Each structure stands twice: as structure tokens, then as C-alpha cells.
Amino acid sequence: MHICLVNDTRLPTKKYGGTERLIAWLIGEYLKLGHRVSVVAPTGTALPGVECIPADTHEDALQVIPKSADIVHFHSWGPPPDFDRPWIYTLHGVAEGAVLPKNTVCISRSHARQHNVKVVVYNGVNPDEFHFRDRKQDYLLFFSLIRRRAKGAERAIRLARRYGHRTIFAGGTRLDLIKGGGLLESFHPGLKFVGKVAGEEKAELFSNAKALLFPISWEEPFGLVLVESLLSGTPVVATPRGAVPELVPPEVGALFTTDEEFPDALERAMACRPLDCREWAMANFSSAVCAGNYLTLYERLLGGEDVFG
Structure with missing residues (x-):
């Protein structure tokens, strides 16, 4: 053809x-x-x-x-x-x-x-661009355009600080928070900003994270980062907006609405088997x-x- x-x-x-x-x-x-x-x-x-x-x-x-x-x-x-x-x-x-x-x-x-x-x-998503890893490091990953307020960087900062989770932010610099929100709150030793990354650096960030944090506040049409995370064997903890519930069933992550629901959702997400995450993404996305x-x-x-x- x-x-x-x-x-x-x-x-x-x-x-x-x-x-x-x-x-x-x-x-x-x-x-x-x-x-x-x-x-x-x-x-x-x-x-x-x-x-x-x-x-x-x-x-x-x-x-x-x-x-x-x-x-x-x-x-x-x-x-x-x-x-x-x-x-x-x-x-x-x-x-x-x-x-x-x-x-x-x-x-x-x-x-x-x-x-x-x-x-x-x-x-x-092409799975060859991502590394599967079942042993994770102790950090959450936020990987979205930081300057876009609806992507939820400000809320991710708030959750990470409130519940004491080391978090890496990719998708822009700390200065992008001037537009995205949360600049002053971002100055904390447990929060690291790595800018826009791709290739091997991106694959390593996904494969080593204990979970992807995706607290969006808009109707996301799809969400490639969700699939990229799952292909890496990394579960997702996210808000149930747009396509998120279609991509993230309970076997590969957990959803939350209020900040108070976040700790339980993260615990459920981290109980997911990395191989189940990978296989779900391979079979569907x-x-x-x-x-x-x-x-x-x-x-x-x-x-x-x-x-x-």
C-alpha cells in the first residue's frame, strides 16, 4: 500500500x-x-x-x-x-x-x-525507546510541560512537599513555573528540575522512577507520557481527567481527585507489578x-x- x-x-x-x-x-x-x-x-x-x-x-x-x-x-x-x-x-x-x-x-x-x-x-509509542526496569529508585517523576498550568506542576509540587516525596520535574525549568504556578514553593531540597530531556536521559528517568505523577486539570486527549511510563515498568498515579482512566486501569496505576486521596492512590500504584505495566502498554498502546x-x-x-x- x-x-x-x-x-x-x-x-x-x-x-x-x-x-x-x-x-x-x-x-x-x-x-x-x-x-x-x-x-x-x-x-x-x-x-x-x-x-x-x-x-x-x-x-x-x-x-x-x-x-x-x-x-x-x-x-x-x-x-x-x-x-x-x-x-x-x-x-x-x-x-x-x-x-x-x-x-x-x-x-x-x-x-x-x-x-x-x-x-x-x-x-x-515505540517501546524500543524505553527501558523496562523492575527495581526502582526512590523518586516520583513529573514529566510534562511545566509552563502549562493545566499539566499540574504546581499541584505536583504541593503534593510532593506535603507528603514528603522526592520528585524530579522534567519538561521545563524552574523559571517556567512563573507561568505554570508554584515557583516559590519549588525551592525545596526534595524537588529537582532537569529541564527538557529526551533520548537516553528520558528513558532512564522513566525506568528508575517509582511512579509517574500526572495531576492534570484538563481533558487530556491521550497522554503519551502515561504509555512511556508504563512501557518502562513504572506505574502511574494521576487525576481521572480526559483519557487517563482508559489508559490507567487499577492493574497499572491509581487515580485520585483530592489531595487527601493521594497517599492511598500512590500506595496502590506502587503495589502494581512493573511487568504488568509493561505488558498492558505493549498490548494496547x-x-x-x-x-x-x-x-x-x-x-x-x-x-x-x-x-x-
């Missing part, structure tokens, strides 16, 4: 960029299975084994999509209403109130309910599973099924 993916940001990403990393993982899985892959993305995109076609505007992207593509998978820069090729569009963010293209795919059931969309394909689900969707669409009706 010739698959064309369309995205409005350059690939691959250096450190952060959930959508960009997901696309790169999908491409890797497609290539392993022998599919031909083209990518329409801004100038500078370079991926091995892939036909990279530069396009720096939405209009340009629509003009350079290869005629030979069997399916066009938009990750941004959606198709016009009269687009006459087989296609799907994955919504990666939140677009409440927007008129979405007919063939829209959401990335969790919560996300789909929020946007009144029928079709769901969960994101997938690996890049291979995600690619397989998209390929099934492509085939159904190409076979004439009214998937989005």
Missing part, C-alpha cells in the same frame, strides 16, 4: 512534539511491513526510507500529494470538502465547537465523546498496535465500507 501522511510541522522533532513523534513511529512500523510511505511536510523534513515532499503552506500540501497514494492520512492541514481521494484525518488536539472533516479519527474514547466522533484509534489499527481502518475505507457514516 502507498500511504501518504500530511503534517504541518517538520519531521522528526528534536525533543518535544507528541504528534511528530507519533507520525515517525507510525512510519517506522509501515516501513517494517513493506508499505511505501510518502510524507508531505514543511521544508527540512527528512526521514529514512521515506519520500519527503516539502510543503510550507496548506495550499502547497494539497497540490503535492502524490497521485499514486492509495490513502492520504492527514494529521493537520485537513482536506477540502471536495477532496476526491481516499483519506482520513486524525484530530490530535482539542477542537471544541469546530466543524471537523467527515473522516475524523479521535485518539481516545473520551476525546471522541468530546467531539462527537465515531471512530477511535489509540496512539502508540505500542506503535505496532497503533499502526495495525490504522492499516485496518485504511483497508476498510478502501474496501468501500462506510466507516464514518
